[in-house]
């Protein structure tokens with residue numbers, strides 16, 4: 001049986017490892033956004049499918065016994081496409097989504113906003129912001145060319161950034177001591193983040209809290225309810241069960 005994993009996350013890679021070790025034929029699909037992706041074991045394909053139609057056609061052609069949406073919580077388009085394509089082709093679908101940071105002990109002290117534009121608006125008085133909201137959000141912060149922005153990215157920005165901005169190129173996980181050091185060294189006066197969740201990038205929030213640096217956090221986008229679990233083990237168990245638990249491809253919680 002072939003299982004297609006929509007990936008681009010650490011959890012998707014872990015899942016591929018577990019399923020491949022189980023002898024499952026796995027195809028991990030990556031969007032191709034990152035220059036040097038960490039490739040999972042098993043088969044890998046890279047690039048968009050061409051919307052719901054393309055993904056449905058792809059699932060039919062394999063044929064896929066199941067589809068796992070293990071994409072990042074902010075990758076809303078591909079997740080909706082997965083629901084559409086699974087429904088159209090009758091492919092069992094499960095979503096693997098790491099829990100967000102809404103239960104973090106300091107979550108109530110953060111300013112929660114809907115999107116990057118709202119994040120910029122509420123943090124507009126900052127002089128030394130630390131932007132960790134990802135490459136795709138940078139265009140929203142163009143008006144901050146007048147201040148000393150620190151940006152952290154996995155890949156170089158697609159367009160040149162303002163002269164006063166400093167770019168750190170790195171990929172998590174990040175330690176508490178390193179995050180604390182960055183916040184202090186650059187005298188950061190606000191931290192901007194998405195509610196990505198997970199342990200790999202949470203240290204910046206802990207360090208900001210301890211240093212009294214305000215946090216502006218972009219809430220996760222809404223999506224159509226679908227069967228969702230939060231651990232690799234749960235998806236693996238679902239796959240081992242031959243998807244009997246989800247023979248009905250209609251989205252459900």
Ligand SMILES: NC(=O)c1ccc[n+]([C@@H]2O[C@H](COP(=O)([O-])OP(=O)(O)OC[C@H]3O[C@@H](n4cnc5c(N)ncnc54)[C@H](OP(=O)(O)O)[C@@H]3O)[C@@H](O)[C@H]2O)c1
Pocket residue numbers: 006007008009029030031033046047048049050051052054055070071072074075076077078079081134
């Ligand atoms: N958004 C984030 O903050 C974030 C952070 C870390 C990692 N990622 C990963 O980066 C990828 C792209 O994220 P995004 O926010 O740009 O996604 P998106 O806005 O939901 O998707 C845009 C388009 O990219 C293609 N695509 C996305 N994920 C794909 C995948 N796993 N395999 C094949 N095609 C994919 C699809 O193209 P077609 O319509 O042509 O099929 C989709 O319509 C995702 O795989 C995600 O897991 C995203």
